[in-house]
Amino acid sequence: MIAEPPEPPEPRPVPGPASAPRDRRADARRNYEHILATAQVVLAEQGVQASLRDVARRAEVGLGTLYRHFPTREALLEALLRQGFDRLVELSDTLAATRPPAAALTEWLRELAAGAGTYQGLPASLVAIMDDPDSALAVSCAALRSAGTRLLERAQADGEIRPDVTGTDVFVLTTAVAALTERGPLAQRRDHLLGVMLDGLRPAPRELFGPCS
Amino acid sequence: MIAEPPEPPEPRPVPGPASAPRDRRADARRNYEHILATAQVVLAEQGVQASLRDVARRAEVGLGTLYRHFPTREALLEALLRQGFDRLVELSDTLAATRPPAAALTEWLRELAAGAGTYQGLPASLVAIMDDPDSALAVSCAALRSAGTRLLERAQADGEIRPDVTGTDVFVLTTAVAALTERGPLAQRRDHLLGVMLDGLRPAPRELFGPCS
């Protein structure tokens, strides 16, 4: 048997599946960026289920070029959402440092709901991803979930949030409310329904403080 | 101008878009029933997004025959769900007559969540329908919603449920939880997440009974 050659020292240990186009050919980098910019417009118009063919057409790029850069629809979505995801992870640190635990959690969840409403159908995609953990989006999504879990556990340690919910629970519940209110007559009730859901996360006060009456 | 001829007296005032195949030709009725039975199997396997072509194939029926009986996917869904919908409306009457208001509501919502889990993707379809009220499913769905609204308003009158939620709110929230838990690792947490959501529907006890501490 021939031993595997030792891995050459990688400058970037975790380049990621859709890493920034650094040392590619110039035309490739231009195409990558242009496809991404076009996809943002098309998905904003038609939602996450937009035709990838249409994206390629409007980017004036061969269909195979799109698939070369983004082998799956989720890879394209991941590239589109990475910035917003990173921003939300940073925000969780900021809120944890500046706000009391419960307020930090609820404010972050409201931002998460707003972010999940970026594209039609995005909330459903985010929930669906939890089925196959190997997808491109799953990695970014897990980072987001663990950021939320940190805020949740702080609020739970404070006794502000019921102890029998997990980070995944609050993540999917928030995303679900975002999904409901992304269009139609429910759109104006987003904040309200989010508030109802957040109220469900509070510990039952009757048991906590004992019977009042 | 010629006046519209007066409408002939209809024996059935509300036959519905997918009425029972009464006085059709024998082969048509057989096809209708057979397509329906096949669709139930295929949708149980593949969810509401199953290929209608596949349904026609497995029913050994021309593709046009399927479209003749069910002009849209929603018409097919409506025919499939009508029985379960009717059962849920009846159940709301039974519960209203036999259980205290709050228990009647929560039990009915749990049944609704279970029913919405019949097919993969069904909860999402039920929520999406509220956008276009002219769809075949919308009519049946509205009946279901108003049944839930009756139970809700009873519980609200009793002070058991916060007054600032509507029947549509609880309907979509319940359906959303059903959507989350229809598959994947969340499936076992359906009852629990439903409980969290239902807790959110209770009036805030701190304000209600005054400060405890």
Place this chain on the structure above:
DNA sequence: ACCTGAACACCGTTCAAGT
């Protein structure tokens, strides 16, 4: 009256051929 399936316009995905 009803059934049939070819025809049309799409879609996602792959891959041999080009530069």
Place this chain on the structure above:
DNA sequence: ACCTGAACACCGTTCAAGT
């Protein structure tokens, strides 16, 4: 190394032709 678009296997929908 990368781009291109034809080719393939699907899909939903319609409709002229049959019985």
